[in-house]
Amino acid sequence: MANYMTMNTVAECVCFILAFICLFTDEILAWRCMVVFMLVTCAGELTGIYVQLHSDNGNNHWVYNTLLPFQIFFIHLQYFHLLTPFKKYRWMLLLGCTALIVNFWNDLMHTGFLLFSVHTYALLAVFNINYGLIYYYLKLDDDRYENLIYSAGFWWVAGNLFFSFGSTISNLFDDQLYSIELYGHHLTYYIFRGLNLILYSTWSYAFYCRRWKNLELAS
Amino acid sequence: MEKPGISFLILLTTVIFLIAPAFLVVYVIVYSRKKKKLQDEKAEMQLVYEAELLNSQLAMQEQTMQTIGADLHDHIGQLLSLTSLTLGSIEIRDDHRSAEKVNSAIEITSKCIAELRHLGKLIQGQQITEEGLYSALQQEIAWLEKTDRFRIRLSFDEVLNSVTSEEKNLIIYRLIQELVNNIVKHAAAKEIEISLTYNEGRLHLSVSDDGKGFDPEKPGKKGMGMFNIHKRIRLLNGQVKINSSPDEGTKVSITIPYP
Structure with a gap:
């Protein structure tokens, strides 16, 4: 049981519970879908650990390959909603989504399902950074004021940016960072734990902000 | 390594x-x-x-x-x-x-x-400006000259009969009324000169008198009249220049984008 209680799984499960409480009755489909996304993520993470512990070779890459299309779909769906006031930028999401699916299919054809699709994962992070930066730029350029401290969309994007920036640079210098050891673990281990913690903390806050806004609108 | x-x-x-x-x-x-x-x-x-x-x-x-x-x-x-x-x-x-x-x-x-x-x-200023700014100003002058206290000269660029803006004319008309009213109230003038010329999309209006003038640099209480004048000029996106000195009359020059 202790194997399943890692920092990642705890952060993901807490985030899922908060998503369930805050977004289950949300009127916007993209936000409601975040509950499903978090459920899939938690299930994927636990399955990944289970497979690693119980399979002969400990290869759990296929589990994360299964998660990738879900990540592509739900992240694009959320950005599609967030960019609703800036409709002319939506074509970019359709283009990005198509490019990622084609790339993922290409990876599967070349490296197979049992090896993690690193290219698609890296490309998703780069696209994520671009979407996030464009969203922030549009927010700065927009005349309509929104208190960003309580903006669910803003914090959801912030979490994505933290994770995508960090994972991109970690993947880029993976060999060098992996070679550095601290307290019995590689540096990348700490970086990814930290990034996951930041991602799920900001997302949890974003879900809370969303719920709070919905309650405020209802009262 | x-x-x-x-x-x-x-x-x-x-x-x-x-x-x-x-x-x-x-x-x-x-x-x-x-x-x-x-x-x-x-x-x-x-x-x-x-x-x-x-x-x-x-x-x-x-x-x-x-x-x-x-x-x-x-x-x-x-x-x-x-x-x-x-x-x-x-x-x-x-x-x-x-x-x-x-x-x-x-x-x-x-x-x-x-x-x-x-x-x-x-x-009813609107009615007057419908008849044209020149006609409106002539009526105003005729009305003032009845008092026999002032001699008023009006110089009006003929181009302004063809290049015209009814909306702006009413504000310009009220502006001139305000300026003249200021002269009547405070300047103790005998002669008033009103000039309207048009050049490259700008109307140049000047209202001058031979009254007692004032020192524009001297800080003092600005009346509602001057306040209204500045307001109207701001409404028209115009600029104003006031030349005056004690006992030498006053000249107010205004430039407004027109029509």
Whole structure:
């Protein structure tokens, strides 16, 4: 049981519970879908650990390959909603989504399902950074004021940016960072734990902000 | 074996990339707050401006009421009193003299009607500007010259009869009324010169007098009249220049984008 209680799984499960409480009755489909996304993520993470512990070779890459299309779909769906006031930028999401699916299919054809699709994962992070930066730029350029401290969309994007920036640079210098050891673990281990913690903390806050806004609108 | 310098650079780049989103998030929040502050200030300035505009409109209304009151008292009231006196002195037995007095009373009543029409036109600036700015100014001058206190010269660029803006004409007309009113009230002038010229999309208006003038640099209480003038010029996106010195008259030059 202790194997399943890692920092990642705890952060993901807490985030899922908060998503369930805050977004289950949300009127916007993209936000409601975040509950499903978090459920899939938690299930994927636990399955990944289970497979690693119980399979002969400990290869759990296929589990994360299964998660990738879900990540592509739900992240694009959320950005599609967030960019609703800036409709002319939506074509970019359709283009990005198509490019990622084609790339993922290409990876599967070349490296197979049992090896993690690193290219698609890296490309998703780069696209994520671009979407996030464009969203922030549009927010700065927009005349309509929104208190960003309580903006669910803003914090959801912030979490994505933290994770995508960090994972991109970690993947880029993976060999060098992996070679550095601290307290019995590689540096990348700490970086990814930290990034996951930041991602799920900001997302949890974003879900809370969303719920709070919905309650405020209802009262 | 990797050089220690390269490892340090890689670590530094990694750290920069890891904390870059934090700076980005803080920057967006701070910028957004500044934007909100600016918007609030703009809205507040708009409110103050509207309040000032309302004040100046009220002042104009008050001024118009005073003009009507003075005209009713000085012109129409006197004419009606004279009519009353004339009609009161009619003796029915003296047919010849009675007919003369009735004719005289009719004449004074006609004058009175003409005066009322004139006053009505002065109040309804829109009607006047529909007839053209030049015609409106001539009527204003004719009205002022009745007092025999001023000699007024009007110089009007003919191009302004073809290049015209009804909306701006009304504001320009009120502006000239305000400037002339200031001269009448404070300048103790004998001659007033009004000039309107047009050049490359700009109307140049100048109103000068040979009155007692003032020192524009000297700090003092600015009256509602000058306040209204500046307001109107702001409404028209124009510029104003005031040249004056004690005992040497005043010249107000205004440039307005036109039509």
